[in-house]
């Protein structure tokens with residue numbers, strides 16, 4: 001029997017057009033001044049303006065911080081903090097992909113607790129309560145809206161810092177599928193594979209428990225059943241809604257059970273070769289599934305039981321091998337690389353990356369313990 005401690009911290013508001021309710025929701029939190037944190041791509045798509053209009057309609061004085069970059073850095077956080085100090089907001093709104101939401105959380109850490117963001121690297125370092133935050137995701141990916149971590153890169157060393165604290169959980173996640181239909185197809189591909197990997201990794205970690213399993217299972221059903229649909233028809237709003245909800249449920253699963261070896265293997269690929277996170281996790285995931293089968297074959301079979309007649313989910317008869325193949329086929333369908341060779345990874349760097357992978361925090365939660373030699377062998381299998 002597994003012990004757990006679960007308290008829902010984030011209200012989830014879901015539905016097409018729900019962005020129009022952003023002002024009312026912020027008012028319910030008692031806010032009269034808001035800072036919206038967003039990135040140039042999302043602003044160009046018009047989503048940020050919709051959010052700001054909804055806030056202003058509710059009489060909330062709103063200021064925009066538009067300085068978020070992909071893989072947000074300590075410099076982005078410092079610039080956003082400066083703007084927050086100027087306007088003294090009562091609510092922060094992260095409107096965009098994982099980068100905008102993470103940058104917003106990071107600004108909140110420092111605005112509410114002082115110091116600099118690296119002071120909060122790790123878990124539970126914040127002493128004071130934080131400003132209420134509303135997350136409005138425009139991609140179905142990281143699940144940042146429902147978990148309490150912000151990933152921020154050091155602008156000088158490029159080291160990615162995971163800053164987590166329950167106090168950094170968003171008060172509200174506003175999930176509007178209409179905001180996700182305009183994303184470029186490559187963003188749909190990269191974020192979708194990441195979300196799917198969250199469902200698969202959380203389902204088997206050593207920390208898994210009845211709460212995380214419920215979220216992982218439903219995330220898997222929603223994501224695996226709809227990923228091919230959004231790739232084929234980006235305007236399929238039902239499929240987009242399922243992906244968005246699936247990514248958020250996967251975020252809740254991460255919050256309750258952490259991640260595993262595919263994420264440990266992915267981080268060195270991103271740090272050394274700039275491989276985008278979704279691509280890095282995706283290329284390693286089929287190999288991690290095969291590796292983990294020795295410890296959690298029954299759990300994978302449990303997931304395969306979710307397949308129903310006519311659904312695109314992998315069938316039970318294929319077993320773990322079929323599950324790993326299913327991920328590889330989705331990768332190819334999404335026009336993502338399925339080998340490290342095709343990503344032009346220097347083979348001489350594999351041992352160095354294996355050393356780095358073994359040091360990743362998430363490596364410790366993989367259901368089958370992984371040695372540095374085994375990390376190297378997983379890279380070699382993926383080459």
Ligand SMILES: [Fe+2]
Nearest residue numbers: 194263277281
């Ligand atoms: Fe991820």
